Amino acid sequence: MQVRFNARKHAALVGAVAALVTFSAAAHHSFAIFDHSQTYTLKGTVREFQWTNPHGYIDLAVSEGPEGIDEFTIELTSINMLRRAGWRSTDVKAGDEVTAIVAPLLNGQKGGLLLELNVPDGRTLVPPVPAINTFQRTPAP
Amino acid sequence: MMPSCAGSALSRHLPLAFAAAVAVGVTFAATPARAQEHSAQTGIGGTWTISFSAGGNPGQTENTRLQQSEPPLKPEYRAVWQARQAAAREADARGEPLATSATFCLPQGMPSMMGGGGPFPMEILVSVGQVTIIQEAYNQVRRIYLDRPQLSLDEIEPGFYGRSVGHWEGDTLVVDTIGIKESVEFRNIPHTLNMRITERIRLVEPDVFVDEITIEDPEVLTEPWNMAFTFSRLPDYEIMEYVCEDNREYADESGATRLRVQ
Numbered sequence: 001m002q003v004r005f006n007a008r009k010h011a012a013l014v015g016a017v018a019a020l021v022t023f024s025a026a027a028h029h030s031f032a033i034f035d036h037s038q039t040y041t042l043k044g045t046v047r048e049f050q051w052t053n054p055h056g057y058i059d060l061a062v063s064e065g066p067e068g069i070d071e072f073t074i075e076l077t078s079i080n081m082l083r084r085a086g087w088r089s090t091d092v093k094a095g096d097e098v099t100a101i102v103a104p105l106l107n108g109q110k111g112g113l114l115l116e117l118n119v120p121d122g123r124t125l126v127p128p129v130p131a132i133n134t135f136q137r138t139p140a141p
Numbered sequence: 142m143m144p145s146c147a148g149s150a151l152s153r154h155l156p157l158a159f160a161a162a163v164a165v166g167v168t169f170a171a172t173p174a175r176a177q178e179h180s181a182q183t184g185i186g187g188t189w190t191i192s193f194s195a196g197g198n199p200g201q202t203e204n205t206r207l208q209q210s211e212p213p214l215k216p217e218y219r220a221v222w223q224a225r226q227a228a229a230r231e232a233d234a235r236g237e238p239l240a241t242s243a244t245f246c247l248p249q250g251m252p253s254m255m256g257g258g259g260p261f262p263m264e265i266l267v268s269v270g271q272v273t274i275i276q277e278a279y280n281q282v283r284r285i286y287l288d289r290p291q292l293s294l295d296e297i298e299p300g301f302y303g304r305s306v307g308h309w310e311g312d313t314l315v316v317d318t319i320g321i322k323e324s325v326e327f328r329n330i331p332h333t334l335n336m337r338i339t340e341r342i343r344l345v346e347p348d349v350f351v352d353e354i355t356i357e358d359p360e361v362l363t364e365p366w367n368m369a370f371t372f373s374r375l376p377d378y379e380i381m382e383y384v385c386e387d388n389r390e391y392a393d394e395s396g397a398t399r400l401r402v403q
């Protein structure tokens with residue numbers, strides 16, 4: 001009985017998520033270029049925090065992360081969505097030591113989508129990525 | 142020098158402006174129904190959101206259903222549309238989503254900007270002779286000219302928003318739009334330059350308005366396609382700018398979306 005209830009709940013959730021993906025695609029683009037099955041946890045120094053549309057970007061010099069990754073281009077959502085979620089253009093600046101959880105590009109290039117960011121003042125900032133829970137997290141090493 | 146000139150011009154016109162204001166006031170005072178209509182008409186002014194996510198928007202379930210409704214396409218166009226949808230799904234599954242107008246940071250145009258803005262709010266300005274709709278995403282602007290005749294299609298240069306004229310039928314703003322480029326598509330659905338969009342925009346509650354949209358395109362559709370979107374007021378929201386300042390996404394030679402990395 002419990003299993004059946006959960007299955008129904010899950011089906012509803014999948015439907016809601018699918019709808020969100022459709023509409024986010026309408027707003028800018030599909031998130032299908034990013035790996036939904038794993039995440040990278042990257043520690044490093046911010047080279048630049050770019051408060052721009054259609055996306056914000058963090059260019060990161062990586063000190064700790066998967067082997068072979070020294071630089072990483074981190075894509076954020078639209079800055080309008082970030083601002084509505086409470087982000088400010090001053091939240092991150094060049095030189096900051098940060099930890100980022102990202103969904104990497106599927107094609108192996110050194111870039112990915114930001115899912116979570118720890119900044120030097122101790123805050124954890126989460127960008128308003130539509131259907132963010134569809135990205136499976138890899139536990140941090 | 143300038144302020145005194147402006148001041149004297151103002152004082153010259155003030156009695157006239159006052160007389161006009163009194164006349165307007167008298168008109169509305171004399172006809173309460175007109176006053177009510179006036180309030181419904183100016184009431185669509187403000188900042189609005191269409192929301193498909195959980196919570197808040199009274200029209201959200203209906204909006205979702207309508208967004209996903211099947212367009213009444215003729216078989217040959219249905220085949221084109223379904224093939225495009227299938228290609229997009231397959232490309233997504235490969236992790237190589239097909240580039241769209243969004244990849245190039247192009248505005249959505251009509252009718253997408255009224256229903257497909259996703260998480261972006263919209264502002265409506267009601268002024269004398271014109272209603273202006275500003276969609277935050279891509280800084281899109283539509284101008285609806287009130288009580289002017291529509292031009293014929295061959296007098297209009299095709300564009301993203303076309304040419305819109307409107308008039309009030311009581312509390313409902315009826316808008317006619319033609320002249321949308323064929324490349325400006327709603328949900329990847331093909332259309333011709335002859336597509337005509339009719340909207341009936343009406344405040345249904347003080348903080349809720351509905352845009353009923355009818356799309357006519359006899360060469361492509363078997364019948365007019367109706368949909369409606371419900372918007373909720375965002376009382377204190379200030380529309381933000383949206384400039385495609387640095388778009389790092391691009392289409393590769395196969396037409397797939399890529400991200401330029403450092």
